[in-house]
Amino acid sequence: MTTPTGPAEGFPAPGERIGPFEIVRQLGTGGMGVVFEAVDTALQRRVALKVISPHVAGDPAFRARFTREAQAQASLDSPHVVQVFAHGEADGSLYIASQLIPDGDLGAMVRAQGAPPPRVALELIAQVAAGLADAHATGLVHRDIKPSNVLLRHRGEDVTAYLADFGIARRVDGDTGLSPPLTTQGAAVGTPAYMAPELHTGGRPGPPTDIYSVGCLLWAALVGSAPYIGTTDYQLVTAHVSAPVPQVAAAGPFEREVNRVLRSAMAKHPGERHPSAAALRDDLRRVLATIPAPASVEPDDSVEPPTVSSSSVPTRRVAAIAVGLVSLLGAGAVHGVLTLRSDDAGGTGRGAGGATSSEPAHEDGLTRAQRIAAANIAAALDADADLDVVAAECTARTLVRRSGVDGLQEQGLIDDDLDFVDSGGTGAIDPQVYADIIEVGVGCVFESVGLGAVPRPATLVE
Known part of the structure; x- marks a missing residue:
């Protein structure tokens, strides 16, 4: 906000x-x-x-x-x-x-003041875990736990944390599993810097994915940044999937216990995490009750995520990609591609790269809104159109640069929340965008398998 x-x-x-x-x-x-x-x-x-x-x-x-x-x-x-x-x-x-929670959010506090003392950080995250345990007890999975969704209230020296924004939560039904999400179908779910590994690879959200996000939140509260900060979107996702769990420098028993909590909450396999949010809450409070906290902690720089390159992405058949794109976009995609004149394919007249505001561009040339829209489009393409991560991100960023946020909203590809819109073949999406996506997507597939260099601008890490 x-x-x-x-x-x-x-x-x-x-x-x-x-x-x-x-x-x-x-x-x-x-x-x-x-x-x-x-x-x-x-x-x-x-x-x-x-x-x-x-x-x-x-x-x-x-x-x-x-x-x-x-x-x-x-x-x-x-x-x-x-x-x-x-x-x-x-x-x-x-x-x-x-x-009304009057004193801002955890992300704003860390940006303004730096990471709080370790004891305060653990207490705040224990409170978040307590709120999450209450949510899970009613059958709700949050799916977007991050610093900006933790609101704070200061009363003297005491700070109370409140988990906010269940806008993309969904209910867990005992008989049918997860009910339909509150976000537009096909849109990105959650914030990549705080998402569990299985969500990056097509898994389903549930209580274990929320627990992983709380582990990421604990790291952010302790050291002041997200657990993995890749130089590219692909590196960020790959780090969540395969990089070691980040650790603080183990100078004493408190740090060793914090590292144990981090390894459990952020375990790559869901079954190896804390069995519940209540268990994570109790674990944090046990550490607070039994071990004096130091004045500060520092990350262990020897635990670093691996360097990743696009050459590790497997080759996909271009025909299969085109079929996947048509399947995602609906039957209207076929009509749109066949009826558009070839000289219209460039999307002229829509204001290439137009932004929704006068905010300054990021170093990759995109505004914050454009990067969020690109991330949401990429997640949908990666999940439902058989594109790998590199090709999906290349496609999404190229579309945003070509048409801008306003242009993509006018075409019906994204909504006002910057979420991807699954038209279901209803014809709500401008036919031109079908041609654009397939044209750009196929080109990015060629690039991602070594027939051209894919530009990898820095990612947005909230």
């Missing part, structure tokens, strides 16, 4: 109301709306009020997703999960009112 620079156009201003909620001030903006501090005039309490953008609120699929998000989080009763008070519609605006 970004800090506001002025009133959001089309949204209520301070003093105006949405239902029983009177707007106090704007807190920030996100992909699907604006968050305000507001007052519930019926109960006279301050809340965080998320108001959904009108241009997405009218979509029936989105409205269903929004309702499930609110119901999922409202079903939780935990001292370490942000509580949802109400959700609904008023004056044409969808909203969700939740507990």
Whole structure:
């Protein structure tokens, strides 16, 4: 969520109301709306009020997703999960009112102040694990645990952590397994820097994948950065899959115990992790109760992720890739490719590489929004179109550079949350984009198997 620079156009201003909620001030903006501090005039309490953008609120699929998000989080009763008070519609605006946590998030705290003392770090992550245990007990898997989704409240020397944003959570059903996700089908699930290895290779999310993410969160709280920081997206994913679990320099019993917790929580195989979030919570609290913590810890630089190159990616048949792309995009892809004139394939007139804002570009030439969109598109292509990681990322970044975020949203390939849109063959996607994806995807497959160099810009690690 970004800090506001002025009133959001089309949204209520301070003093105006949405239902029983009177707007106090704007807190920030996100992909699907604006968050305000507001007052519930019926109960006279301050809340965080998320108001959904009108241009997405009218979509029936989105409205269903929004309702499930609110119901999922409202079903939780935990001292370490942000509580949802109400959700609904008023004056044409969808909203969700939740507990107002006033002191920012863990990621912002680490960026501003550096990593907290080890004892504080372990206590905060134990609280997150406690909230997660409560969520798992109700049948919910979070799927996007990261520093920005851990909100903080300071009371004197005490800090309380709250697990927030169950927007992509989904319920675990005893008979049928996992219910459909709240995100658009085919979109990326979670944040790559904190995702379990099995999610990078097509596995299904569940309590063990959340536990892995909490292990990553523990590392970030202890040393101030994500556990793996690759120079490319491919290196980042490969490190999660095969690199050693990061360790702190073992100067004493506290550090050795922390390393043991990290090895268990971040074990590559799900069956080797803590058996539950409650077990991880108890393990952290046991360490805190029995061993004095040092003033600080440092990472063990001898434990480094391996260097990875695209030459290790297996060759795929180009015909199979094209079939996979058509399968992912729906039957409309065939019609789109066959009916477009060849001189239209370049996508001219859409503003190559256009951004959604005037934010500065990253060193790879893409803005933050463009990199997020590219990561989401790549995840969908990798999971469902038979593209390997390198070719999927090459395809996604080329599409973003060619059309920009605004262009891809206009074509219907990504939504306002920057998530990939699975049209299911409904024709919602501009036919031009079908031709673009297949053209670019096949080219990137050739490059990924050694017939050309694939540019590997630095990854976004949150």
